[in-house]
Amino acid sequence: MADDKKLTTREADFSAWYNEVVLRAELADYSPVRGCMVIRPDGYGIWERMQRALDDMFKATGHRNAYFPLFIPQSFLAKEAEHVEGFAPETAVVTHGGGKELEEPLVVRPTSETIIYAMFAKWVQSYRDLPLLINQWANVVRWEMRTRLFLRTLEFLWQEGHTAHATHDEAQEEARKMLGVYRTFMEGWMAMPVITGLKSESEKFAGALRTYSCEAMMQDNKALQAGTSHNLGQNFAKAFELKFQTEAGGTDFAWNTSWGVSTRLVGGLVMTHGDDKGLRVPPMLAPTEVVIVPIWRKDEERSRVLEAAHRIRASLLEVQRSDRGSLRIHIDARDSMKPGAKYYEWELRGVPVRMELGPRDIDANQAVVVRRDTGVKKIVSLDALGGEITTLLEQMQDEMLAAARERREAHSMRGPITYDAFRQVMEGAGGFVYAGWCGRAGCESQIKEDTKATIRVMPDEEFRSPEAPVACLMCGQPATAEAMWAKAY
């Protein structure tokens, strides 16, 4: 029955829609282990492209990849007081090995600060060894109570950068720089606009001096923390004796930063760009940018059309694109499906451009080119195909970002707002609300209790309102900062 094939609409039930898209587009599946997710080839293909792009950006900023152990002695976590308090409740702990009870339990890493800075302490002697710029691609485990595909799973894949510097300012600059790298990636590759800024004390990373974050708005108007970057100060250096000899001859503790993004980004991509037909993948991240659907009735047409399709693909592969490599094109030559069924499938999977190619097109030296984001069809001469398609892909990349940004701004509120009005917003459609904050944790927690909204960030200057808020949203006392409030994932 045709109706069974339709997706749940986003408007009706965003969560159900999200789960259905992830499962039906074959990005991921539930595993036999509760809370753990299996990432299927289609989902991993997107993650792989994300990885490659990020890794190139890390290399370009001087970072090198390394790998550290999965197991962390329990005592390591305990060395930094706030850190253990933050992470201990959600760790998985190995108590037995080789059939015997271990003398000291091993924690499966929830994050690797402790084990990495223990090693840094061995590697750093002098200021000449600094800065030390390391990145690790790894899996981590956090024993969450409730899980959600890609967004919150017990085990997840991520990268975690860890650096050591000689001065506070240098570490601070690093933390800010990597936040910028994340923003460039999220906006430039994912077409997902973000608000950057500083986390409040209560929301910052356990053990950090300051936490910065990229916050994106999903289509249900909730915020997704898409990436974080921490200035760890000397907290971990002191805990792990990460000391170095200064240029002046004395000794000092190093200054650390850490920063990470995870497979959560794949979920963010789905929730930013998906529509009622399924996924929409921005061209930069699409494992397949163009799918050619050949159309035929008879056998002689079939061979003629397929031959043309291969010829077109070969010519498109020749097209030079300065920084994007050659076009990624797939020909869907399956005999078992009608063209219409193929269209629906590729739309569900989010391939940016579909090319329909039938005998009539070939006779007319043309193809029908359809964009996934807007659904607009265009008849293109085969002679102009290379230029048309590369231009179209670039245009789609830009327009998807612009559309997402426009959507976010349409659901953002600035300027004076009463607490009652704020509560109504949060109980209703939600969105990002920029308002004053007195800086006290009491007001922050009260608002969270009332509305479930939290301070996502104190926005960086470019995101701040033209008129700085004068009063705290909650208590009305003078505001010390502008805070961006939203419900979050």
Add this chain to the structure above:
RNA sequence: CGGGACGUAGCGCAGUCCGGUAGCGCACCUGAAUGGGGUUCAGGGGGUCGCGGGUUCGAAUCCCGCCGUCCCGACCA
């Protein structure tokens, strides 16, 4: 850990109230026709009804216990 719902074929479900030996749609296999937006027809394969116990001539159905999953809260990338 509190509140709610559910567990029947690979997936989605009906059947449970009122007990009689398991069914529908999709998917899958075979054949034929079809083919520019989810093809049609015919035939076919596949289930110890979550697990354990009890009641009964007889249990998917009633009773007891356990396990698991999902959703809503508290916690979090």
